[in-house]
Amino acid sequence: MVKKVCHLLSFLLFIFLLFGCGAVQEEKPTEGNPPSGDMEPLEKKTTVVIAEDGAASGAGFYIAKEKGYFDDYNIDIRFTSFANSDDMLPALAAGEVDIAGGVSTASFFNAIAQGIDVKIIADKGHYFEGNSYFSFVIREDLQEDIQDYADLKGKRIAVSSRNAVDDYIFQRMLEHAGLTEEDVEFVLMSDFGNMLAAMGSKSIDAALQIEPLITQGEAQGLHVRFKDATDYAPDAQIAMVLGSPDFVDREEEVSVRFMAAYLKGIRDYNDAFLYGEGLNEVIDIMTKHTALKDPAIWREVGVTGLDPNGQMFVEDIHKQFEMYKSNGAVRGDVDFNRAVDTTLTDRALEEIGPYTR
Template sequence: MKKLGIFLIPIMFFVLLIGGCGSDTTKEKEEGIPPETSGEHPSGDLAPLDKKATVMIAEDGAASGAGFYIAKEKGYFDDYNIDVKFTQFANSDDMLPALAAGEIDIAGGVSTASFFNAIAQGIDVKIIADKGHYIKGDSYFSFVIREELKDEIKDYSDLKGKRVAVSSQNAVDDYIFRSMLEHAGLKESDVEFVLMSDFGNMLAAMGNGSIDAALQIEPLITQGIEQGLHVRLGDATDFAPDAQIAMVLGSPEFIEQETDVSLRFMAAYLKGVRDYNDAFIKGEGKEEVIDIMTKHTALKDPALWEKVAITGLDPNGRMFTKDIKKQYEMYKENGAIRGEFDFETSIDTSMTEKAVEVLGEYK
């Protein structure tokens, strides 16, 4: 954000929410809540920035970016005088240094050994909010088995001796796979691990019988079911109910220095996430949200959006931080970690928490 030349409101002037005037001023100063909160502002809460700010988001059209897309299309960023621009990177090896340098402000990330190693070796980025977790009983990233094996494989323990495709090693996919094995009482040697980086290839492999099961993702789970290629095997929440699949990442400069902009950005993002939950969990405003999702993601069929298991997005931005640590420990046990990862400095949810104070808890 420094490149945009925005003059910031010092954090010391972030005083209080309008609803708490005169009751606990000292506490609100310490918490850093802006004084310019009013229902008369376009946002209904925080005042818009005096000067338009541009926020760069590294996002590739993943469904987990719903909060960004919805907030943009419904004008939540505009209400705060924020202009968001999306950009893409070929891989995280390029994206993380750009984020650390402040060339981009926000990005989505998943837990991998290389992610932890990059930060441990000096690439400074902050893990700030939820961008993907499981919804109990209807996970968007779960195991499937070949349709013709549905009478043979009834439980995870029945995968013994079977060929199981997983998209990566020493990454969250591998973590979910190993969690399943532990739940099933199986050893790694009990199944044939098939590394298959392309989820689309898993569908073809199901069709030709070269694999028996796969850790698959939506919308390919639903598409494969409709094509008669595979069926679900239970649900990933059977063994990993608190798995943190993806996270919102922020540049240190954006989170720690551009506080007037980042707070408003996070408030707008959470409004988008809340509309997403209203649509898919409560059924409120669903048609409009599906229109937005078809515009910004690769899933262009509105009818299929009615069928797929959706990405879980916490309306208060909260993450399963204990699970992130468990993933790290697994990679470390596998010998894939180089250096030490400092969770205390790398996980910074302070701006998300302040945004929730402004908006109130989602109900």
């Protein structure tokens, strides 16, 4: 009898283990099927700090956050802002900030030349042909007088800065027009909003303006878009994603996943604004995170070009640096082999593949 009871208990234990283990296995995530569809999420939730001030060029960050691409990798995004790049760059180099957006300026290259170690890692702003988001406008009443670039001779042209990407675009335009700076009147006007008022008062004739003010000024009858910046600067690198060296070099498991999520956000952005796919959802995200809150205007503006593979016009970054240096605005040299690092985009593309349309 005792022997039969032992056999029965052994049988029941076997059944329990068989079906009990089966239940546990069903509760585990299916291996090889991560929520992202590519890389497994990080084992531990990790926070990535991004210095971003609500610029439209941060679309990849905003979309990836709102659509859960960072969450898929167990990455938590925290946005912070700085009053100026002079404060932001040291924080980035020190690893207090992981990612930031930056534009080419002489002071930016001076910081790198003097030992501030930051990495230029991906595209954050270039031109879409035919609808440049950062381009020249002329006064509405001068359309008959200014029909080609050479007609800008003798005109008062407002530009927001010297020895920065604005100045670089201005110089490229003059070169295309066959003009020199002596042929026009350069007006330094740091506030883009003031350019609208200056158009209204007729104190300037043309301006290198930015969206959404290009579209708003047209609606107000103050200026008209003048041709397109891709006529003379088709490969201009307007803005760049910058990375902390600690984040790029030492946190590869995190940084590659971050870049993959960022590129997915940019791809949704391109799908929306170039092909109309998911446009309403993307516009809702952009109105939430940027200063432009009117969805209707988002359908009219020339939007920032963002490369869906993160690729930059590296040669143009070199050209901008050389212009500032030739002007005497940069002291020292920059090792571009060290400063420009496409490792993360290359690694992310190995995981998610190139963008195809």
